Amino acid sequence: MTTESKIPQTDATGPLPRRTWRLLVAVFAVAVAATLLVTFVLVTMFERKQEARTPFVRAVEVGEVSTDPTPWGANWPHQYDGWRSTAGDKFYGGSSALPQSKLETYPWLRRLYANYAFSIDYREARGHAYMLYDQGVTERVTQKPQAGACLHCHASVTVLYRKVGLEAMGEPADDAALAAGFNMPAVIRGFEELSTRPYFEVMQMLLSVPDGTPELEEGAFPLPPVGGFTGEMAGQPVDQTQVAHGTAHPVSCIDCHDPSTLQLRVTRPGFVLGISALAAGDAPVPHLPSIERWRKGDRDRPYDPNRDASRQEMRTFACAQCHVEYYCATKQTLTFPWAHGLRAEDLERFWEEEVFPDGTPFYDYLHGETGAPVFKVQHPEFELWSQGIHASSGVSCADCHMPYERRGAMKISNHTVASPLGRIDSACQQCHNRDSDELGQRIKAVQDKTLAAMDRAAYAFTDMLDAILEARAAGVAEDRLQEVYRLQRKAMWRLDYISSENSRGFHADQEAMRILAESIDYSRQAQSLATRLRAPAPPSIDAIQVKPVIGVTSPAGAAAR
Amino acid sequence: MRERAQWLAVGAATVLGVLGGLGSFTFGYGDGLAYLRNDPAKCANCHVMQSSYDTWLKSSHRDVATCNDCHLAHHPVAKWITKADNGFFHSLAFTTDRFHEPIRIKPRNQRVSQDACLHCHRRIVDELLPATPSGDTPRCVQCHADVGHALRD
Numbered sequence: 161m162t163t164e165s166k167i168p169q170t171d172a173t174g175p176l177p178r179r180t181w182r183l184l185v186a187v188f189a190v191a192v193a194a195t196l197l198v199t200f201v202l203v204t205m206f207e208r209k210q211e212a213r214t215p216f217v218r219a220v221e222v223g224e225v226s227t228d229p230t231p232w233g234a235n236w237p238h239q240y241d242g243w244r245s246t247a248g249d250k251f252y253g254g255s256s257a258l259p260q261s262k263l264e265t266y267p268w269l270r271r272l273y274a275n276y277a278f279s280i281d282y283r284e285a286r287g288h289a290y291m292l293y294d295q296g297v298t299e300r301v302t303q304k305p306q307a308g309a310c311l312h313c314h315a316s317v318t319v320l321y322r323k324v325g326l327e328a329m330g331e332p333a334d335d336a337a338l339a340a341g342f343n344m345p346a347v348i349r350g351f352e353e354l355s356t357r358p359y360f361e362v363m364q365m366l367l368s369v370p371d372g373t374p375e376l377e378e379g380a381f382p383l384p385p386v387g388g389f390t391g392e393m394a395g396q397p398v399d400q401t402q403v404a405h406g407t408a409h410p411v412s413c414i415d416c417h418d419p420s421t422l423q424l425r426v427t428r429p430g431f432v433l434g435i436s437a438l439a440a441g442d443a444p445v446p447h448l449p450s451i452e453r454w455r456k457g458d459r460d461r462p463y464d465p466n467r468d469a470s471r472q473e474m475r476t477f478a479c480a481q482c483h484v485e486y487y488c489a490t491k492q493t494l495t496f497p498w499a500h501g502l503r504a505e506d507l508e509r510f511w512e513e514e515v516f517p518d519g520t521p522f523y524d525y526l527h528g529e530t531g532a533p534v535f536k537v538q539h540p541e542f543e544l545w546s547q548g549i550h551a552s553s554g555v556s557c558a559d560c561h562m563p564y565e566r567r568g569a570m571k572i573s574n575h576t577v578a579s580p581l582g583r584i585d586s587a588c589q590q591c592h593n594r595d596s597d598e599l600g601q602r603i604k605a606v607q608d609k610t611l612a613a614m615d616r617a618a619y620a621f622t623d624m625l626d627a628i629l630e631a632r633a634a635g636v637a638e639d640r641l642q643e644v645y646r647l648q649r650k651a652m653w654r655l656d657y658i659s660s661e662n663s664r665g666f667h668a669d670q671e672a673m674r675i676l677a678e679s680i681d682y683s684r685q686a687q688s689l690a691t692r693l694r695a696p697a698p699p700s701i702d703a704i705q706v707k708p709v710i711g712v713t714s715p716a717g718a719a720a721r
Numbered sequence: 722m723r724e725r726a727q728w729l730a731v732g733a734a735t736v737l738g739v740l741g742g743l744g745s746f747t748f749g750y751g752d753g754l755a756y757l758r759n760d761p762a763k764c765a766n767c768h769v770m771q772s773s774y775d776t777w778l779k780s781s782h783r784d785v786a787t788c789n790d791c792h793l794a795h796h797p798v799a800k801w802i803t804k805a806d807n808g809f810f811h812s813l814a815f816t817t818d819r820f821h822e823p824i825r826i827k828p829r830n831q832r833v834s835q836d837a838c839l840h841c842h843r844r845i846v847d848e849l850l851p852a853t854p855s856g857d858t859p860r861c862v863q864c865h866a867d868v869g870h871a872l873r874d
Contacts, residue, residue, distance in 0.1 A: 184726060188736060195739055198747050212768050566769065
């Protein structure tokens with residue numbers, strides 16, 4: 161070809177000039193490349209249109225017993241993958257993987273929780289994937305008897321509740337009855353039956369109810385070793401008297417979603433009862449408009465979030481089923497203390513007025529150093545958020561903790577539930593048009609100030625304990641110390657409120673500072689009173705002269721000049 | 722040799738024909754002509770604009786301003802330059818799936834929409850504006866963030 165192309169090209173039947181060749185080849189190549197590109201664009205467009213039209217394909221049926229999330233994962237792979245990755249890159253079990261002990265970071269917590277199981281083992285939290293595993297191995301559970309109520313929030317427990325509830329109501333509770341529907345009355349009944357039963361007994365029962373996947377022996381995440389790593393029951397075999405249909409699962413798809421419509425829903429009796437008590441009260445809740453609406457209605461039925469709440473409210477309520485303050489030990493059914501409102505002092509008042517079924521006044525524990533009856537705060541995220549600017553702006557939990565993200569043309573909420581600090585872009589920039597660095601600095605500034613105030617509150621708290629112990633050592637009678645104990649309880653409630661809450665004050669920064677300020681005040685009041693009770697009476701201050709004003713306007717001042 | 726060239730010419734023509742057909746179809750399938758018009762619903766053709774469109778429908782400006790009224794320059798030539806610029810880069814970004822999320826407006830487009838605010842509201846705000854605007858001049862939407870579409874300012 162090279163030699164041929166050198167021949168002069170006058171003859172129409174002769175070889176083509178090299179230029180024409182090149183042109184033809186170039187046209188061909190460009191046209192091929194352009195066609196490839198156009199085809200790519202066309203296919204992309206088609207995919208996007210499909211994504212926008214069909215957000216999911218229900219490849220596997222899931223129903224009211226499908227506590228195992230695996231089949232849900234076949235239908236909603238993006239959400240399932242997100243949920244699974246709350247474990248991190250993979251699931252880390254074993255005692256060496258447990259996170260940092262808060263008791264070591266904040267030694268004063270041992271004194272705060274003296275004579276309470278939290279003084280034994282209290283660690284930083286891990287992702288949702290670990291909720292059941294970590295509960296099974298914490299020494300609070302393995303070394304102290306705990307209530308089945310703990311599983312209300314740490315396991316996918318509604319099928320068991322329904323089963324026990326149906327049995328208690330004398331209705332059929334076979335597998336068909338369990339799959340028939342959610343049946344909130346039965347679930348609430350089962351919850352009441354199981355709340356005060358021992359933890360390990362309820363855990364055993366949980367293994368015996370169907371989970372929708374009889375063919376699978378393991379769930380998405382491993383179960384904790386029975387008895388944990390150190391407890392008396394560590395390493396002992398599981399009770400074989402109950403036939404296991406499946407395995408137990410941490411809170412999964414079915415706990416927040418209706419399996420037929422995928423709609424958000426609440427399933428936890430503690431929340432359903434608590435929020436209807438809040439609605440029935442008269443505390444202002446402007447950030448929850450559906451409650452205000454229900455109050456203006458005829459109130460013929462109790463407030464029901466599944467019927468009355470907006471979708472945006474449900475994006476908070478789903479989380480508020482667990483991320484709240486409650487009582488969950490063995491003396492009475494799990495209780496959410498919201499009848500008087502959602503502020504720290506509203507909750508405190510609820511517990512002050514609460515009486516155990518046996519008629520004795522409510523308390524969580526007798527403080528190990530002073531003997532004062534005190535309240536333990538759990539983790540009042542929903543309550544503190546309710547006092548903040550994000551709540552009043554209509555921003556839900558999911559907006560920041562499960563921010564919307566895009567997969568092609570699909571808009572999905574990120575199911576890797578986690579702190580927004582790790583993804584400020586998608587969590588904050590939906591509303592705040594600022595650089596991630598600046599937004600991160602703002603969050604840090606709030607949290608640093610809260611922690612600094614918490615440090616001061618902790619110092620005031622330990623000073624108070626020392627002063628009370630000194631008063632007791634000096635022989636001050638117990639009946640004279642009752643007011644000191646009351647102040648101690650109030651100081652501890654407020655310190656615990658902010659230290660247990662999982663946002664370092666960010667959920668409502670000014671409210672957090674107010675609560676800490678009150679804690680410091682109550683601690684110092686108690687300290688001062690305890691000191692007065694043991695010290696000799698102070699001398700009179702009546703004779704002390706107050707200096708007159710000295711300045712340019714007074715004769716004395718003018719003379720001095 | 723000439724025969725081979727003929728085959729190549731036929732091949733090139735065929736591929737060009739396929740390109741023409743496929744291109745026309747793709748243009749039609751993607752509703753390409755809509756990009757030259759003014760219907761806000763068509764901006765959501767590119768699915769990423771759906772939430773902006775949804776919230777615009779509920780905004781104070783839905784009856785008085787379309788997407789183009791605020792996001793295109795009002796000068797007859799600059800308008801088409803802006804449209805071509807954004808049209809190309811938006812398509813590129815969305816097709817290749819490479820862009821910052823949540824989407825953030827570029828400085829150039831910020832100036833366009835600020836000018837658009839003034840296009841209608843200048844008489845009211847004229848005395849508030851500095852004689853010589855600079856980069857530090859606050860933009861209307863910094864405070865009035867939800868007049869066009871909420872959650873995207």
